[in-house]
Every structure is written in C-alpha cells, then in structure tokens.
C-alpha cells in the first residue's frame with residue numbers, strides 16, 4: 412500500500428503542507444527542527460491513531476492553531492483507493508474513512524505503517540509493555556477476533572482490580588465471573604501470541620542474519636505472565652489473597668513478555684546499543700514482511716534519521732532489502748542518506764515546516 416498525497420494542517424511546525432509521495436523511497440532532508448519527523452508522525456498517527464513519540468495526541472497540534480488535520484489517499488496493491496482523515500477541531504478528535512465517521516481505532520484496518528525511529532530500541536531495551544504492544548499489533552492483523560478478546564480481557568481485569576482495591580470486604584463469589592473471563596480470553600490471547608511468534612521467527616531469523624549475522628542463530632522466547640503449564644483460572648484463584656494485598660492482578664496476559672537470544676549474545680545485556688537498534692529494526696521489518704505475506708501488500712515503512720541511527724553498511728543493507736520488497740518508504744535525514752544518493756524516487760527539502768520537492 413502507499414500514501415499518494417499526504418495533506419497536513421496545524422501539525423507541530425507545519426502550518427499547511429501537501430506532499431505528493433512516490434511509490435518507492437521518499438526522502439525528506441532538512442536541518443534539525445525543520446519538521447521532517449513530524450511528517451512520519453502524521454503517517455503513523457493516520458494508521459495507529461497515536462504518535463510514536465508522545466503519549467498525548469494533543470501536543471501535536473500547532474501552538475495557537477484552532478485545529479489539526481491529516482488526510483491521505485491510500486492506494487492498495489489491488490488498486491482499491493481509500494481516503495483517510497484524522498483531525499481535531501476544538502477538543503474533539505475525529506477519524507474518517509471515505510468521508511464516513513469511524514472510531515479512531517478503525518484506521519488501522521485501512522492502513523498499516525511501520526516506523527523505525529530513535530526510540531525504537533525500547534522494543535529491546537525498554538519495558539515489557541513495548542514488546543506486548545509490538546506482539547499484539549502483529550496478532551491483531553492476523554487474528555480477526557483478537558480485538559474483541561482483548562477488550563473482554565481488559566474489562567474483566569478492570570473489574571477484578573476494582574474488587575481488589577475495595578476497602579471493605581467483598582464476597583469471594585464476586586471474583587468468580589471476572590476470573591473466568593480473564594482465563595477464557597487470556598488463554599485465547601496467549602495461544603494467538605504463541606502462534607504469531609512461531610510464524611514470526613523465520614522472518615526474524617532472515618532479517619537478523621542480514622543485519623546481525625555475527626551474532627549467530629536467534630531464538631524467541633515467550634513468557635505468558637503466569638507459571639508456564641498452569642491453568643490461568645487456577646492461578647488467579649490461588650493468588651487472590653496475594654493480589655488483594657498488592658491491590659492489583661499480578662498474573663495474566665497483561666504481564667507477558669518475550670525476548671530474543673542470539674547464539675553469541677544470549678542475554679540482552681550482551682548487545683551493544685547499536686546492536687539493540689539493529690535487533691529492533693530486524694523485528695520491525697520481520698513483522699512488516701510477515702504482514703506483507705499475510706495481506707498481499709507491504710505496509711508503509713517510515714525510517715526516521717536512519718543515517719544517525721545506523722552505520723553506512725547497515726544503512727545500505729536496509730535500503731537494499733526494502734528496494735527488493737518493494738515497499739513505499741518515507742525516510743528522513745539532515746543529509747541525503749548515502750545509499751540513496753543514486754536513486755531516491757522523490758526528494759523533499761524541508762525548512763521551517765515547508766516542503767520543496769527537488770525530485
């Protein structure tokens with residue numbers, strides 16, 4: 412899939428801009444603070460409904476502006492075209508698909524964007540929440556019922572936690588239905604995640620051998636969030652007294668995690684900072700490839716400041732693998748990335764939120 416014309420208004424330093432994007436590599440070059448990353452942020456926002464660099468969408472709105480909007484047509488591999496919009500007027504955020512109001516969460520069904528940026532190494536070095544988010548994004552795209560199971564799980568978790576936090580004693584019977592729901596939806600989510608990681612492993616191996624061949628073979632390990640082999644309903648009932656003391660649910664899929672280990676770097680602490688970034692990139696591109704095989708088209712790939720994140724040889728192998736994909740890529744830099752000097756499909760010079768096409 413690809414963005415055709417990306418139209419932005421009132422986003423950070425961008426007053427108004429319209430970018431006609433090409434099929435392959437779109438390179439945005441400009442000084443620090445010029446507004447390059449803001450374009451990637453807009454692309455990501457249009458697919459995920461959230462920014463990759465700040466928790467709140469509201470900070471994206473240009474200071475003093477009355478509204479923010481992002482529009483784009485997305486052309487799919489089967490030639491289907493959808494028009495996506497996301498914006499805020501006053502205090503309300505709204506999303507549209509082909510002119511019809513939709514929930515912001517529905518945008519992700521229409522358009523997939525994968526983004527590698529300076530914060531991406533958190534996938535390896537950050538909290539388990541980052542890794543669960545990565546995993547669930549992948550599962551969501553292959554398992555139709557994932558979202559509804561996830562919502563049922565979250566609702567039951569909220570209810571059980573609120574029972575655990577009650578000051579006065581509550582009947583133990585009240586826990587039963589919520590624990591059964593947690594076990595039912597949680598066990599389903601657990602199975603989907605394991606299946607997804609099994610499917611992802613060959614893709615991770617392929618990407619990792621390209622970027623990190625010196626580290627040897629890679630394995631993925633999933634930790635479910637409760638003792639392996641135990642039944643979740645039984646664990647929850649058994650741990651109720653402990654959870655009451657802690658005032659929250661300490662076991663379940665919301666506590667799961669996964670990790671990678673390489674033959675030559677069995678623990679994360681064995682990786683250099685640069686290797687952490689490369690592992691994160693290998694995982695993101697592996698997920699993009701799996702997604703491409705599943706839906707028959709590549710997600711849109713955003714690479715923020717690749718030249719300062721990776722050395723030249725690794726930049727070249729990333730570019731080479733994406734040229735072969737083929738994917739639409741949006742890439743930023745203070746200078747033209749060397750491996751793209753010969754052939755960017757489109758080049759924009761960025762200055763103070765304005766975009767000048769040079770190619």
Ligand SMILES: Nc1ncnc2c1ncn2[C@@H]1O[C@H](COP(=O)(O)OP(=O)(O)OP(=O)(O)O)[C@@H](O)[C@H]1O
Pocket residue numbers: 422423424425441442443444445446447448449450470471472473474716743745
């Ligand atoms: N809410 C806002 N309103 C107006 N301007 C903002 C707002 N938020 C951020 N900015 C400004 O917008 C610009 C954002 O730039 P962006 O991060 O896109 O730059 P960049 O070209 O990617 O820079 P770098 O190369 O330093 O990463 C910065 O100059 C920042 O000060």
